[in-house]
Amino acid sequence: MHSQAQNKLPNTSKKANIPKKVNNEAGLAIINSKAPYSSHYGKDALDVALIFGSYEQKVSLFFQGDGVHQLIAKQDTSLLSIKDYLKTFAAFEFYDIEHVYACQQSLLTRKLEPSFHITDVQVLSTTEFSAALNQHQHVLRF
């Protein structure tokens, strides 16, 4: 099923390296739908992503709705007395987390510029976003 979805996704299929031996063939998708500092959802989602990464399991991150605010570059949490968990996003490569997607429609609704985000984020149209999500065996939402 996911191979069909992959064909429709020229932007994302290049790096796709789907292990055949494990049960969760296309891995885990984590949807981030909440703004970063009003709750712990973002941090809890990040913890799950890093654990899956360190166990060498495929994991992709999807940001939609207010979740796209987590991707804004150079945020400063010092005024909020909150630990800046977003800094850890820079370590995705180390954890082999290669796929980070942002929903274009969510950016438009929030008037965020296409260049607003940290590096290595792919902005996808609603159709591409759902197709990429559909490639995954499992989904968790935070």
Added chain:
Amino acid sequence: MNTLAVVITTPPYSPLTATAVNYVETALEAGIKLVGVFFYQDGAMHANGHISIATDEYQAIFHWQRLQQKYSVPLHVCATAAEKRGVILGELTDEVVNKSFTVSGLGELVELTSKASRLVQF
């Protein structure tokens, strides 16, 4: 064989818990293998043995215990999530944590996910 893993991220007083219990029980009765239930975020509160829910409300924790006893369903609670909610208290842990739950790390979630053909979150 269809295998299922369930993730509970909502607290025991959430109306979603009744849906989760019904879903899990129906799956078990249908012969689906449940590899385990993982309690994360506010779901970790389920493992607090001192929670008391008013008698006219849905007894979420009771029903999870019932499923655990009837079907030997492994109930894992995330240690970090439990700790920050006061469910794990050092030497007092045994007194606080409900005996039906196993204190586990997030690695257990990886394990359950890799064994399951379906992962469902409530």
